[in-house]
Amino acid sequence: MKLIFKGIVQGVGFRPTIFRIAQTMDLKGYVLNKGSEVEVVIDKKEEEFIKEVYKQLPTIAKISEIKKIVDNRNFKDFEILHSKKGSRHSQIPADVGTCKSCLKELFDKKNKRYTFPFTNCTICGARYSLIIDIPYDRERTSMNEFKLCKSCLEEYRNPLDKRYHAQTISCPQCGPIYHLYDKKKKDLGSNNAIKRFSEKLDQGKIGVIKSWGGMHLCCNLNEIPRFRNWYNRPQKAFAVMVKNLKIAEKYAEITKDEKNLLISTARPIVLVKKKKQENVSPGIDTIGLFLPYTGLHHLLFSFLKSDALVMTSANIPGEAMITSDEEAFSINADCYLLHNRTIPNRIDDSVVRIWNNKRFFLRKSRGFVPDPISVNYDSHILSVGAGENICGAFSSDNNIFSTQYIGNSKYYSTIVFLQEALNHIMNLTMKKPGIDAVVMDLHPNYETRYIAKKYADDYGVPLFEVQHHWAHAASLLIDNTLDEAVILTLDGLGYGSDGDFWGGEVLYSNFERFKRVGHLQKIPLLGGDAATRDPRRLVYSIFKNFGKEIFFKDNEAAILSKLMDKSLFSTSMGRILDALSCYLGICCDRTYDGEPAMKLEKYLVSGKPRYSFNVDVKDNIVGTVDVFRQLDEKITKSLSNREKADYAYSFVKNIIDELTNLAIYYAKDKGVKHIGISGGVSYNIPITEMISEKVKKSDLKLVVHNDIPNGDGGIAIGQNTIIGNKLIK
């Protein structure tokens, strides 16, 4: 009998498992990697064999289908045959955290890999971050600089070994090595480098660690104030790596789903409810925790007195993460722990938040890239995303592959990184040479448009524009395998089809078209970007609308009021949240992207709907200015935090309810069954819950994101599906 196994069955230790089972069951035949599938021929007992395969399935392998074909050939023994050259879309493995069995070796004094930080095997280790080209063999990874020693080669060649055909294995004899360096680039040697580095962290030093996909800055939690000052991040939330799950629970309340995500092989940063350590994420009620994922991290914690470390990508905010030693030294940290393997593909840690069993990806990167998203077209579409939090995407052979998280496109380094990442993903997944179309955002000033134009010119193919919120909506449809829905797309700012900045939209959307069913009232963005950076300008323009001047006086007020008619207008929900946060005195001073709205969320979490507002809805436009007027009328004295929370909650709920009503009304009228939420504001759990509650009361079904980022990291996928569908005909 011939059995064709489909799913995640390559590069995960599947063939050695098959080989072992066949040997113990005394079966004759062979196992073979073929394209992206595994072909097995056995001479008898296939039911028992399949049962055994499921029982012994390697942890990260997944069987999606087994096809049976009659095959009565005779074989003398059972063999692993040489792979037939797979097509270029065969699955490329993501980085996988060090597995249990490797961990055991790492701390086993008798093992040859005792304390070897690069210990890995067929099912774990760095993969995507070190692949230069495919097929995925050692000579096309950054391990090509390290020649296998005799003993590693034996493991590599032995079908019964857990490192059989593991492309990136090594040992202390033949693998990469860590050295400790001081501030002045002086090499302090490799002996006990990790232990000495850990002592420095315990003493309060700020260090840089070279990891699989980039460099991390780290320090112990007592040093946070000094670290903030030194790194010039007065308020930004830092991710914290904790020694183990038990320690994680010391810092946060963690649900079962969140635990499973923390210990999953992708090892993302998970946003969980903070219990202590306010200064890690000032004014925010979540903390981003993650568990050690490389051998080095595990070794580090075995030496450290601290049970947790601030661990943040070493970069300028929005710029690409640093990968070279030279750049790292320019940061001027106290000490460095660097290895001698190059990083061909930088890849940031992923950041996820869980709501209702669904994963909201704030950043989808290490551990998840390049997982494919399946689509109904097989053309090659290249899409470049929007302006901030960009990821690019490329479709091939009925799949979309997103690049890793790139950053903010206004930096030159990020634009270069976007091109590198797109070229790489195209090279890995392109079935036949050439692309069919390029897609970009409608915003005339996004730097990503230059990249898009360049690709379109180079390949001589058409270039398309897709409206920002339609792309969000389409990404939500594909995330839920739907053809249509009415979707609340709520975010910071996106360029609208009418030249205004949108972001508080109710869109009916399918892949062919969208209709703007309703939206928030327009508000002037005084000074454009300046209004985003300084939320007091938003409050000023809102209050000016009903004849009150606030925050600015005299000359400044005179200048701003002149801008009232000349400014760009925005319907953004994000800006309303910023303005509310500022007006209530929660956050007026924005030191990082999204800060006022994020700090407002903490109040929304604890707030109650104690106050009611009359929200004016005319021609499907939800009024916001007058709600601010009513708020201002109600507040006659300075507020306690409790009162701020209740006002914030009541205000936001009243507005969200009206937007949701518009969506429900339209859906029912047109017979659409699903209401969705997308865009950056949908990371905000209380707001998502407000929408969910309202939708529950209708007969409609709510859909949210799970595999594609809610925010602008999902835009390229949305753009891709819209043009992919357009070109099918």
Ligand SMILES: [Zn+2]
């Ligand atoms: Zn392993």
Ligand SMILES: [Zn+2]
């Ligand atoms: Zn070796």
